[in-house]
Amino acid sequence: xxxLLLLSILLCLIAGAAIDTSNICLVRxxxxxxxxxxxxxxxxxxxxxxxxxxxxLGVKFSFxxxxxxxxxxxxxxxxxAVIYAFGSVVNGACAIGTVGRIARGDLGHLAxxxxxxxxxxxxxxxGLNRHAAAMAPLGMALWLGIVLGFTGLMLVLGRHHLxxxxxxxxxxxxxxxxxxxxxxxxxxxLGVVERLQDGIPVQYDIIAGxxxxxxxxxxxxxxxxxxxxxxxxxxxxxxxxxxGALMLIGAILIPGANDALSIYGVPSGSxxxxxxxxxxxxxxxxxxRLDLPFAAAGRRGKPRAMA
Numbered sequence: 001x002x003x004l005l006l007l008s009i010l011l012c013l014i015a016g017a018a019i020d021t022s023n024i025c026l027v028r029x030x031x032x033x034x035x036x037x038x039x040x041x042x043x044x045x046x047x048x049x050x051x052x053x054x055x056x057l058g059v060k061f062s063f064x065x066x067x068x069x070x071x072x073x074x075x076x077x078x079x080x081a082v083i084y085a086f087g088s089v090v091n092g093a094c095a096i097g098t099v100g101r102i103a104r105g106d107l108g109h110l111a112x113x114x115x116x117x118x119x120x121x122x123x124x125x126x127g128l129n130r131h132a133a134a135m136a137p138l139g140m141a142l143w144l145g146i147v148l149g150f151t152g153l154m155l156v157l158g159r160h161h162l163x164x165x166x167x168x169x170x171x172x173x174x175x176x177x178x179x180x181x182x183x184x185x186x187x188x189x190l191g192v193v194e195r196l197q198d199g200i201p202v203q204y205d206i207i208a209g210x211x212x213x214x215x216x217x218x219x220x221x222x223x224x225x226x227x228x229x230x231x232x233x234x235x236x237x238x239x240x241x242x243x244g245a246l247m248l249i250g251a252i253l254i255p256g257a258n259d260a261l262s263i264y265g266v267p268s269g270s271x272x273x274x275x276x277x278x279x280x281x282x283x284x285x286x287x288x289r290l291d292l293p294f295a296a297a298g299r300r301g302k303p304r305a306m307a
Contacts, residue, residue, distance in 0.1 A: 005205050008180055012209045015176040016103065016216025020226065022047075022169035025097025026258045027088050030284035039161040041281075042154060043170045044262060049151040050174025051181075052267035056144045058182040073275035076253050081276045084250025084257065085283035091243025095190050095257040098244075103217030108232030108240070115244030116193045123249075143269035177263045180209065190257040193248060250280070 022043060029040035088094045091112055093101055101109045155162065189210060221227040251257040254276040256265050265273025 005208065008183070008205070008209055009212045011176045011180050012212035013216035013219075015173055015180065016099070016213035016218075017220040018169045018173035018176065019096060019100050019213070020103060020217040020220040020224070022166050022173055023100065024170070024173065025100065026094035026281060027092065027097055027284055027288075030281060031288045034285050034289045037161060038154075038158045039163055042158050042162050043166060045151045045154055046167070046170040047174035047177075048262045048266055049147055050171055051178035051263040052144050052147045054175060054178035054182060055264065055267035056140050059140055071270065071272045073272045077272050077276050078279055080250045080253025080255070081279035082250070082283050083253065084247055084276075085280040085287065087243045087246025087248075087250055088258075088280075089243075089284055089287045091240050091247060095188060095247065095251075095259045099189070099213060099217060103214050103227075104221045105227050105229040108230060108237045111232075111237035111241040112244035112247070113189065113193075115241035115246075116190065116248040117196070118241070119245045119248045120193045120196050140269065147267070174263065177259075178267070181260070181264045188257060188259045190248060190251050191260060194252065194255075254280075 024040060024043055024047065026044065029044055032039065033041045091098070093109070093112075098109060098112050192206060192210060195206075218227065247257065251260075254261070254272070256273060256276065258277065258280060261273050261277040266277050
């Protein structure tokens with residue numbers, strides 16, 4: 001095992017631990033924001049700001065693997081964001097929240113993966129081609145300034161809602177996840193499923209990194225006494241499977257799930273990524289405000305421990 005792979009796994013372990021301690025999830029952020037509590041949304045902004053710094057340095061010093069799909073948005077982007085948001089609300093968690101829930105012992109939530117894998121096996125990748133935009137017309141330094149300025153303003157305005165105990169977790173998650181993504185590529189679980197759909201062999205180092213994220217989150221949950229096995233409920237698993245399938249469809253159309261967008265797409269300044277992320281979050285807020293029957297977020301109730 002190379003030293004670079006060991007370092008990548010270590011960073012993934014740290015990122016996983018930060019996922020548990022930050023308790024970050026775009027669906028939960030949308031639900032709380034609709035209730036007048038922007039704390040988690042501010043945390044996501046901070047994660048994206050940290051990732052933007054890493055991305056800027058990676059491009060400036062030729063550290064990044066390359067620019068993501070830098071393109072103008074179209075109706076397919078918007079449709080994908082709406083579908084992804086709908087799937088996440090049905091599922092009860094976004095891509096990051098799914099990792100956190102499984103790592104805390106909710107084994108039934110693995111149905112989210114099963115739903116995504118079913119779509120990957122049954123539906124070929126459409127191979128969408130978008131009209132590419134010129135790379136960073138504003139300039140990477142200016143875009144970084146916009147991201148940091150907006151984040152700073154929101155943090156000042158919402159400083160009373162931000163849980164200061166989680167600041168370290170937000171910083172750790174943004175920095176480590178962005179370093180791994182810029183250095184090694186998209187190691188998110190939806191990214192792995194998309195590789196399978198494209199017929200691209202998944203290398204062992206990607207699997208090792210993804211497992212390290214789960215292990216890091218699970219170990220931190222055990223350390224904080226937050227780990228509890230939950231008895232899988234077939235009805236809940238069916239809903240989560242449908243949610244996972246919709247999430248993959250949306251991620252393919254955008255392209256990118258909320259984790260990849262926040263730590264790589266948005267930091268690049270891609271109009272397509274920024275539009276996809278903003279639309280999916282806005283739709284989540286709207287759906288949860290309507291309190292529709294299919295919205296799983298906040299309806300799960302107290303989990304039942306497995307014997």
